Amino acid sequence: MQLSHTRPVVSATFDEPNLVSAAGLVPLMALARRAGLRELADERLSVPTDKGANAGLKLSSLVAGMAAGADSIDDMALLRHGAMGKIFTGAYAPSTLGSFLRAFTFGHVRQVDAVASRFLLALGEHTDVLGDAQDTARVMVDLDDTIIEVHGYQKQGAAFGYSGVRGLNALLATISTDQVAPVIAAQRLRKGSVGSPRGAARLATDTLALIRRSRLAGRDVLMRADSAFYSHTLVTAALKAGANVSITARMDPAVKRAIASIPADAWTTIKYTDAIYDEATSTWVSKAQVAEIPFTAFTSKKKSEQIPGRLVVRRIPDLNPKKGDGQETLFETWRFHAFFTTTPADRLDTVAADQTHRAHAIIENVHADLKASALAHLPSGVFTANAAWLICAVMAFNLTRAAATVTTAPSLVRATTATIRRKLINVPARIATSARRLRLHLPTAWPWHNAWTTLYDAVVPNSARVT
Structure with missing residues (x-):
């Protein structure tokens, strides 16, 4: 692509009052309205009146701005351009939204937590973001933390954590x-x-309670986490709430003894990196192997508090980087990766349990997704404002994901929010008025117009149509 030679002179003027750059916010915020975002915020939030008047509209503005790509308070100005004022009300100035967030206390943050969980449940009722009601597949709950890097010495709570990054x-x-x-x-x-496990048990309890209140209730639930969350408190909380666990085990003496006791003939070769499937023998040619052994976790506790389960172990050869410098090793040495699970073997055998546990890495994609959008920055020096910003980012993430499920387009249902935003939300449009009705004129030949139209027709009521 290059600039047209037939019209070499291009002029540009910001003088069109009837254009919007994010027409996809129309069906997106119609879906948010259907799920009751504004009403939930008005009902739950008790921010002081001087800063918190119209809390529902302000919270909705923050979510809308993040869905459209805002990653700072200043970016919320994208809600106030062109004809946005004709199709939306309550698009507040960035300074107003910043003051609103800075008025939050810890109690207000917990109130927004309640709004976010109820908003997700409502989205689950109006879309398939939590799956179809007829599904019976196991529900996976993944728990993990991440460091959001910040700069400047006035960020409350900022410190150097396990990653060595200040945030x-x-x-x-x-x-x-x-x-x-x-x-x-x-x-x-x-x-x-x-520390990573601090508050994890409470978060897990809240998550499992949400599952029980949703259309996912009654299904098998498996909670996955890495070794940072291997604690008696978290495992007990999950089991008490009716979930099984699959948590990477620390290589403490008890785990090492259990691994050493696994018989040599108990190992099964699995599909792993660079594995080749042998058609003749119907087996994988691979150097990775798995085995399991009964294991009782947390034996330092009294007997009634110890938790029986299985220790599933994956081993791969420990490559010797100095192998070419001298005599080769006489026998293979291994690196072991073990995780503790309470899932019965008749539901997940050794190989399936290993594959299921490794899929825990899917949460890293969610972390990356958030950091590529609203969590690129934590905009305030006030800790509680940043905590509320995180919750708004989560609501924008879930809302965008719910909108993608309505389109039923395979390329969007599992896409990143950046992809959904590019195809469905940040669509330019010209606003025209006719007979007291607004009409959106969208680009011709838009590659994803079918998905956009499907979403629009599903969530925008006929009485409020702007087409």
Whole structure:
């Protein structure tokens, strides 16, 4: 592509009052209205009147701005251009939204938590973001934290954490199934130097309670986490709430003894990196192997508090980087990766349990997705404002994901929010008025017009149509 030679002179003027750059916000915010976002915020939030008047509209503005790509308070100005004022009301100035967030206390943050969980449940009722009601697949709950890098010495709570990066710590819990892409069920913003497991049990309990109140109730639930969350408190909380666990085990002496006791003939070769399938023998030619052994976790506790389960172990050869410098090793040495699970073997055998546990890495995609959009920055120096910003980012993520499921387009249902935003939300349009009705004129030959139209027809009521 290059500039046209037939019209070499191009002029540009910002003088068109009837254009909008994000026409996809029309069906998106119609879906948010159907799910009751504004009403939930008005009902739940008790921010002081001087800063918190019209809390529902302000919270909706923040979510809309993030869905359209805003990653800072200043970016919220994208809600106030062209003809946006003709099709939306309550698009507040960035300074007003910043003052609103800075008025939050910890109690207000917990109120927004309640709004976010109820908003996700409502989205689940109006869309298939939590799957079809007839699905019976196992529900996966993934728990993990990430460091959001910040700069400047006036950020409350910022510190150097386990990653060596100065920032704040965001703990997330996601829900997914074989048919449903991950959505965020619960979130917490914590100071940067906090230990990963702090507050994880409460977050897990909140997530499992949300599942029980949703259309996912009654299904098998498996909670996955890495070794940072291997604790008696978290495992007990999950089991008490009716979920099984699959958590990477720390290589403590008890785990090492259990691995050493696995018989040599118990190992099964699995599909792994660079594996080749042998058609003749119907087996994988691979160097990775798995085995399992009965294991009782947390034996330092009294007997009634110990938790029986299985220790599933994956081993791969430990490559010797100095192998070419001298004599080769006489026998292979291995690196072991073990995880503890309470799932019965008749539901997940050894190989399936290993594959299922490795899929926990899907939550890293959610972290990356958020950091590529609203969590590119934590905009305020006030910790509680940043905590509320995280929750708004989560609601924007879930809303965008719900909108994608309405389109039923395979390329969008599991796409990143950046892709959904590019194809469905940030669509330019010209606004025309006729007989007291607004009409959106969208680009001809828009490659994803079928998906956009499907979403629009599904969520915008006939009485409010702007087409």
